[in-house]
Amino acid sequence: MSDNSEILGEIIARHHHREGPLLPILNDVQEELGCVDAESEALIAKGLNLSRADVHGVVTFYHDYLPTPDARPHVQICRAEACKARGVEKLIDTASSAAGERVRISTVYCLGLCSAGPAARTGDDLHIRLDEQAITNLVENA
Amino acid sequence: MTLVRISDDALARAGGADRLADAFAKKGCEVHRTSSWGMHWLEPMVEIDGKGFGPATLDDVDAILDGTSDKSIGVIEDHPFIATQTRITFKRAGKTRPLSLEDYEATGGWAGLKRARQIGPEKIVEEVKHSGLRGRGGAGFPTGIKWDTVMKAEGPQKYIVCNADEGDSGTFADRMAMEGDPFALIEGMAIAGEAVGATQGYIYLRSEYPDAIRKLNAALELCTDIIAPFKCEVRVGAGAYVCGEETSLLNSLEGKRGEVRAKPPLPALEGFLGKPTVVNNVLSLQAVPHILNEGGADEYKDAGFGRSRGTMPIQLAGNIKHGGLYEVGFGVTLDDLVNQIGGGTASGRPVKAVQVGGPLGAYIHPDQFDIQFDYEEFTASEALIGHGGITVFDDTADMLEMARFAMEFCSVESCGKCTPCRIGAVRGVEILDRIREGGRKRDRIELAPQMHNAPKDKGRDAGDEIGLLTDLCETMKFGSLCALGGFTPYPVMSALRQWPEDFTRNPELVEQALPENAG
Numbered sequence: 001m002s003d004n005s006e007i008l009g010e011i012i013a014r015h016h017h018r019e020g021p022l023l024p025i026l027n028d029v030q031e032e033l034g035c036v037d038a039e040s041e042a043l044i045a046k047g048l049n050l051s052r053a054d055v056h057g058v059v060t061f062y063h064d065y066l067p068t069p070d071a072r073p074h075v076q077i078c079r080a081e082a083c084k085a086r087g088v089e090k091l092i093d094t095a096s097s098a099a100g101e102r103v104r105i106s107t108v109y110c111l112g113l114c115s116a117g118p119a120a121r122t123g124d125d126l127h128i129r130l131d132e133q134a135i136t137n138l139v140e141n142a
Numbered sequence: 143m144t145l146v147r148i149s150d151d152a153l154a155r156a157g158g159a160d161r162l163a164d165a166f167a168k169k170g171c172e173v174h175r176t177s178s179w180g181m182h183w184l185e186p187m188v189e190i191d192g193k194g195f196g197p198a199t200l201d202d203v204d205a206i207l208d209g210t211s212d213k214s215i216g217v218i219e220d221h222p223f224i225a226t227q228t229r230i231t232f233k234r235a236g237k238t239r240p241l242s243l244e245d246y247e248a249t250g251g252w253a254g255l256k257r258a259r260q261i262g263p264e265k266i267v268e269e270v271k272h273s274g275l276r277g278r279g280g281a282g283f284p285t286g287i288k289w290d291t292v293m294k295a296e297g298p299q300k301y302i303v304c305n306a307d308e309g310d311s312g313t314f315a316d317r318m319a320m321e322g323d324p325f326a327l328i329e330g331m332a333i334a335g336e337a338v339g340a341t342q343g344y345i346y347l348r349s350e351y352p353d354a355i356r357k358l359n360a361a362l363e364l365c366t367d368i369i370a371p372f373k374c375e376v377r378v379g380a381g382a383y384v385c386g387e388e389t390s391l392l393n394s395l396e397g398k399r400g401e402v403r404a405k406p407p408l409p410a411l412e413g414f415l416g417k418p419t420v421v422n423n424v425l426s427l428q429a430v431p432h433i434l435n436e437g438g439a440d441e442y443k444d445a446g447f448g449r450s451r452g453t454m455p456i457q458l459a460g461n462i463k464h465g466g467l468y469e470v471g472f473g474v475t476l477d478d479l480v481n482q483i484g485g486g487t488a489s490g491r492p493v494k495a496v497q498v499g500g501p502l503g504a505y506i507h508p509d510q511f512d513i514q515f516d517y518e519e520f521t522a523s524e525a526l527i528g529h530g531g532i533t534v535f536d537d538t539a540d541m542l543e544m545a546r547f548a549m550e551f552c553s554v555e556s557c558g559k560c561t562p563c564r565i566g567a568v569r570g571v572e573i574l575d576r577i578r579e580g581g582r583k584r585d586r587i588e589l590a591p592q593m594h595n596a597p598k599d600k601g602r603d604a605g606d607e608i609g610l611l612t613d614l615c616e617t618m619k620f621g622s623l624c625a626l627g628g629f630t631p632y633p634v635m636s637a638l639r640q641w642p643e644d645f646t647r648n649p650e651l652v653e654q655a656l657p658e659n660a661g
Contacts, residue, residue, distance in 0.1 A: 019342075019415060020377075022397025027349070027378055048397075061399040061557075062380035064349055080311030081497055082533045084547070085460035086488070109383060109501075109551065111350050112314040113153050114533065115182040115458060115465025124352040126156035 004033060008040055012047040022048060022058060026065060034069035072104040073142035076121040077135075079107045082114035091118055091135050098139040105139070144207065146171045147189040150240065151178035151321050152353040153314075157197065159186035165203045177322025179236030180467030181223055183488075184215065189236075194218040223483065228445050229469045230453050231429045232315075234323045241360055246325045252368060254431035254438070258333045263293055266337040266434065273439040274451025275430075279305055279386075279423030280499065280528040280625070282450075282517045285430075288420060291410040292338040295418035300340035302331050303395065303414055303421045306347040306354070307379055307386035310500025312459040312531035316424040318467055319455075320347070320354040323428070324361035330427030332369040333434055334420050343374035344414070346391050349381055383555040387624045388421040390557055401557045402624045423529070425455055447473030450516045460497075460533035461487045470515075477511035480534055491536035495544075495641070499528025501551050502629035504636035505541065524632065541641040546574040548633040552626060562618040563627025570614055570634065577607045577645055605651035608638070612655055 011028045015021040025044055029036050036059050045055045059065050077095060079088055099105045113119040116128040120135065122142050130138065146166045148159050163173045166188070178185065184196030188206055194215045195206045205211035215221055218236065229235065238245035246252070258266050271286030292300060304327065308316035320327060331343045347355055358376050366373075377395055379385050385394045389403035392414050413419025429452065432438045442452045450472035456479060458465045463485035480486070480496055487493055495505045504525040506513070513523055520527050535544075549570035556563045576582045581603040588596040602610075615631035622628040638645055642652035 018375075020395050020397040023377065023380060023394060027380060030380075058397065058399050061401075062382050064380040078311075080551075081501060081544070081547070082312045082460040082531075084544070085533055085535045085539065108350060108381075109555070110309055110311045110313075112308065112317040113156060114312045114314055114460065114531070115462065116153055116157070116185070117460075119156070121350070126152055126353075128153060128156040 076108040083117035086117040088118035149178040150175035182466035254434035278425035302343040304345040309383040312533035315455040330430035445471035462534040487536040499526040541637040541644040545637040552630040562621035604646040608655040
């Protein structure tokens, strides 16, 4: 077993007293370990006195949790209606080819910047009014 | 020293407001980071002595300071976009620093809570009922009646849950409210707690809003003593759209899969952890402090139209020239909103369609733009106000593609509880693909002589596929527990009805296949 159990124990202890502690725990695990893998699921299940199936069911329900870590930089591009209306679909190929294998591109539905799309997010940074040039720069510098 | 005000709203920051603020600070100005006025096409906007400049870049700093900038829009409060609004929920927008308790108190903050504590639960609920406030999350259920139910429910522990899972595309009012005036939301929740006898509140906030999470956490820390004994905590979601549905949100808050619950039991009686719970949208709670001010309920009520009382923070989004937040009393027409206030499309091309109410709202044709903003009137036209987001599309939009996206979105975000939503949405995407192809020929296996029971005809044409789509939409509409499966047919069918030429070269097929025309 890896040495994540200490970190996991700490995260579980941090939220154990809350009402409905599972999501806060999973958010922190994803944030600190980069994924919620089977080992984490087992430890969390034990810590909260749940079955592993219960925890696995929750983990797989939400889009934010990854089963394996992905260390690549991550660019989320909004492809919901408002950004579509502002032409995001024309940028997707450009973004993908700029990203290659180095950057992880994923789709997000709405960053709440709908009056100034196309919009994207890298980490906690947001970007608006993207055009081909801007999205290429964004992906290349991610 | 010159006082410069620049918004620290996420949209302004995404447009470079932080760098701009640094540049002004370097020039020796005092910089205040305020909330956003909501004129998004001008963000990042710089405000000096009430006058605005935008959209500003680093190159404009010198010109703005020496008064020669060509980006001046004059006095902000006199700008037609602002001057024609009735700002109640967003009364502090652009005017205060979001995390300044001093600014909040100076603009009437906490007065509603103080008065609420004096008049007691019965009277609070009475006033909220009197104001006519209806849930701003989409369903439009009267807030006062919900509070009344929870107030009268028996139980040692009750909860206030704020639904801040604003996932609809084209909406950002919750985000702006939480980032720009976080104390007002907290005050609204504390008042709700006072009314129904709850001491614990939760704000369920989506993970896509990092700025709002940061600001609300900071705000809660600053005002712990003021709202005590009421306690409140931010809970961050994990990227599931369906968790904006209230029962799904409650499951998620409890740490379960965000699956929808059947109602009854109503959350008001058996909500979070089975206890009586008020679940309200951000905008509903944000309006409460104003309503609880002396005479606030009357003032709020007077702003409305028909049975829709008060103001609606409308969000102008998508391909629109003047996008942003426009709070106004109900009754304004779509034409005014899109063509007058919004200034038409950003691309300069003609408006083809607008979608009101997010991904589950119907597409509305410019022919119907005389429709007034009012819950009942929208319902009568098979459209919905939802969260008040208006997404504008120009004539390059392909409505078949948008209908397909509605189905695709539903299939990605379905919680999986109801079969018509979980499977129907996937089939919907497939049918729309086949409509684009002009139908479906029988395949090799079906045509093989061994397949005795398979029909050996020419297959289905586009008209048959449209008939299937119509059937499927009926099934989803009536066979799903929540609005995701139940309302996805609205954008699909409204697109099909009004832009049949985008679906097939022979629009008559659509005509014949629609249920009102079928034998």
